[in-house]
Amino acid sequence: MSGCCGKNNNIKEIDPCNPPNAGLSGLTGTDGSSVCELLVWFHEMVDHCYEYACAEKKKGRKLVGIMCEYTPRELIMAAGAIPVCLCGGSVEMIPAAEHDLPANLCPLIKSTYGYSVEKANPFMEMADLLVAETTCDGKKKMYELLAKRHPMHVLELPQKPNNPEAFEYWLYELRMLKKQLSERFRVKITDEAIRSAIVEMNTERRLRRDLAELMKSDSPPLTGRELLDMKSLISCLPVDLEQYEKALNTLPGRKILPKPDQRVRVLLTGVPLPHGAERVMDVIEGNGGLVVCQENCTGIKPVLEDVDPDAEDPLRALAKKYFHLPCSVMTENKGRLDSIRKLAGEYRAGCVIELIWQACITYDVESFHVRRLVEDEIHLPYLRIETDYSPSDSARIATRVQALFETVKHRIKR
Amino acid sequence: MIYAGIDAGSRTVKAILLDGKELRVLASGIADQGIKQADLAESLLKDILKKAGINRKDVGKIIATGYGRNAIDFADTTITEITCHACGVHHWIPQARTVVDIGGQDSKVLRLEPDGGVRDFVMNDRCAAGTGRFLEVVAAKLEVSLNDLGGMAQRAKKASAISSMCVVFAETEIIGLLASGETPENIVAGVQMSITSRITSMAGRNITDPVVFTGGVALIPGMDKALESAINHKIIISPEPQMTGALGAAILAGREGLEHVSIIG
Numbered sequence A: 001m002s003g004c005c006g007k008n009n010n011i012k013e014i015d016p017c018n019p020p021n022a023g024l025s026g027l028t029g030t031d032g033s034s035v036c037e038l039l040v041w042f043h044e045m046v047d048h049c050y051e052y053a054c055a056e057k058k059k060g061r062k063l064v065g066i067m068c069e070y071t072p073r074e075l076i077m078a079a080g081a082i083p084v085c086l087c088g089g090s091v092e093m094i095p096a097a098e099h100d101l102p103a104n105l106c107p108l109i110k111s112t113y114g115y116s117v118e119k120a121n122p123f124m125e126m127a128d129l130l131v132a133e134t135t136c137d138g139k140k141k142m143y144e145l146l147a148k149r150h151p152m153h154v155l156e157l158p159q160k161p162n163n164p165e166a167f168e169y170w171l172y173e174l175r176m177l178k179k180q181l182s183e184r185f186r187v188k189i190t191d192e193a194i195r196s197a198i199v200e201m202n203t204e205r206r207l208r209r210d211l212a213e214l215m216k217s218d219s220p221p222l223t224g225r226e227l228l229d230m231k232s233l234i235s236c237l238p239v240d241l242e243q244y245e246k247a248l249n250t251l252p253g254r255k256i257l258p259k260p261d262q263r264v265r266v267l268l269t270g271v272p273l274p275h276g277a278e279r280v281m282d283v284i285e286g287n288g289g290l291v292v293c294q295e296n297c298t299g300i301k302p303v304l305e306d307v308d309p310d311a312e313d314p315l316r317a318l319a320k321k322y323f324h325l326p327c328s329v330m331t332e333n334k335g336r337l338d339s340i341r342k343l344a345g346e347y348r349a350g351c352v353i354e355l356i357w358q359a360c361i362t363y364d365v366e367s368f369h370v371r372r373l374v375e376d377e378i379h380l381p382y383l384r385i386e387t388d389y390s391p392s393d394s395a396r397i398a399t400r401v402q403a404l405f406e407t408v409k410h411r412i413k414r
Numbered sequence B: 001m002i003y004a005g006i007d008a009g010s011r012t013v014k015a016i017l018l019d020g021k022e023l024r025v026l027a028s029g030i031a032d033q034g035i036k037q038a039d040l041a042e043s044l045l046k047d048i049l050k051k052a053g054i055n056r057k058d059v060g061k062i063i064a065t066g067y068g069r070n071a072i073d074f075a076d077t078t079i080t081e082i083t084c085h086a087c088g089v090h091h092w093i094p095q096a097r098t099v100v101d102i103g104g105q106d107s108k109v110l111r112l113e114p115d116g117g118v119r120d121f122v123m124n125d126r127c128a129a130g131t132g133r134f135l136e137v138v139a140a141k142l143e144v145s146l147n148d149l150g151g152m153a154q155r156a157k158k159a160s161a162i163s164s165m166c167v168v169f170a171e172t173e174i175i176g177l178l179a180s181g182e183t184p185e186n187i188v189a190g191v192q193m194s195i196t197s198r199i200t201s202m203a204g205r206n207i208t209d210p211v212v213f214t215g216g217v218a219l220i221p222g223m224d225k226a227l228e229s230a231i232n233h234k235i236i237i238s239p240e241p242q243m244t245g246a247l248g249a250a251i252l253a254g255r256e257g258l259e260h261v262s263i264i265g
Helices: A033-043 A047-058 A073-078 A092-098 A107-115 A121-127 A137-147 A164-184 A189-214 A224-229 A238-250 A279-286 A314-323 A334-345 A359-376 A391-413 B036-054 B082-090 B132-141 B145-157 B165-178 B185-201 B223-231 B244-254
Strands: A063-066 A083-087 A129-133 A153-154 A264-270 A289-295 A351-357 A380-386 B004-008 B010-020 B022-031 B059-065 B098-102 B108-111 B116-121 B211-214 B233-239
Touching: A033 A224, A033 A238, A047 A063, A047 A083, A047 A121, A047 A238, A063 A073, A063 A121, A073 A083, A073 A164, A073 A189, A073 A314, A073 B165, A083 A264, A092 A107, A107 A137, A129 A164, A137 A153, A137 B036, A153 A164, A164 A314, A164 A391, A164 B185, A189 A224, A189 A238, A189 A289, A189 A314, A189 B244, A224 A264, A224 A279, A224 A289, A264 A279, A264 A334, A264 A359, A279 A289, A279 A391, A289 A334, A351 A391, A359 A380, A380 A391, A391 B082, A391 B116, B004 B082, B010 B036, B010 B244, B022 B036, B036 B059, B059 B082, B059 B244, B082 B098, B082 B108, B082 B116, B082 B211, B082 B244, B098 B185, B098 B233, B108 B185, B132 B145, B132 B165, B132 B185, B145 B185, B145 B223, B165 B185, B185 B223, B211 B223, B223 B233
Parallel strands: A063 A083, A063 A129, A129 A153, A264 A289, A264 A351, A351 A380, B004 B059, B098 B211, B211 B233
Antiparallel strands: B004 B010, B010 B022, B098 B108, B108 B116
């Protein structure tokens, strides 16, 4: 499957209950039919999002593309619009992007832009507005090019998380986003609407948190890949929320193969794995690992903190939650280290693997602190993988991962 | 019981027969790598069995390692070269705490636990910068043999600056340097420096003595001195530096496998 594109229908040709390559495709377990249906459902996530977006667009609803977890989806939802994640995960989009962008740039940025050049992401083509968050320099400058093709609002993210003035500026930026949405879509965004969007998003966050917590078990009922696949491009699809509930009821007790007690529990941290870019996760889980926790933006990071729907000023409450996200663009980003420390304990990780997309300067530099924390303080083996979307180094990554797991087993044996 | 270790590297295949009880090497061999890795390894194994006068059916277990390990279909199991090098070096030099391995296609730095386990490791990424392949390309370009490189570097007046880390671009750079009148000696010294500085940045500041040098590149005269001055630590060249991976594999074949360790702690 090549990426977040509704035109790509080959996902349907794979029978997830009988995967061609057990252990890599993730859907490996002794399932009752209800669990099986559930996993098929999330396997077709892009299609569901596409159908939903098309149907709602016909009814006159607006679609707003976002490219970072800092954007409060609640504001977009309160404007009656649908937020959709446009982060590119397809290696196939990169050559087109490199006509305009340098080769030595993060693959996520290039892929996202390449989708626009190729007009291959139907969500991006349908979007009435893109919210462009200035999280990192690469994205910020890419947006200037993307803005030539799509209506765009730039959301500036201040980068000193403990500075009260920086926070006030962030709040101002959210007010500007609210104003933009309100004027562009000719809609009044009431506090009530924001509160109800907060309640909805809190529900989704709670469900995704609870699902992630199933991995705390000695015998997790899911693979990390299966959990990753449950993240939707569009948040709060009513049918998805139902499936999350169902998953929480039916998954406990499910047995996955290979058995969890034969696999090394991995805490995966670092950059997100957008739809189509799950390769490293598959390499880890195909070589004896089980990703029990993902401390990244496609994992548990954005759903760890809720928003108080009854706060006096709901916009301020939103600003607070999102400003707390511990991304490596922040300086200093102590929150991420605290989070890794806590999650490694809660999920009983046997090692920490940090994934860095090539040319992602902030995560790359920050890996210095993460390695120190993991090796010297948490005392777990640590492996840093720097790669892009091209599969050419999969065998080399597999060797490193296997060596890491051999080290973990050697330590346990001792 | 007799155990065999096979290290299918990118440039050469190595095999070792080990007496499991006394941990004594009974026979070893090395052959150039080729397309049919399994066949090459098989005939190498046959050769050393013959050399040692041992019957194939007396070999208890075979472990394959190295980048081609998964192609060795007659091996009982595989273990990565990282774990195997650590184990092999620990056997020969038990006090070793750091291993610098420079092979044909990759280079790695391992830090060892006192018991020979791997504490942590770093490996080069996608390209062959700082590896034996790099030296081969340079030697070919300068029309000298690999064994001449050490002496040439010693005769250098100063090391040329080789800015490119990529084997392919470095070749172009060398052509440019030769054209501008730079001596081959200075170029070789520059190449050595670029390799060792690559290892230095990979190793970081956490180098613990004693440092042991393994891999085919350890056999090239002068590389140990170049590495020594780059990392500022004394370097011990491992006995039979090309064989440590195969040796580790054979030793691990004799131990109870890691595959049965339960992970839930």
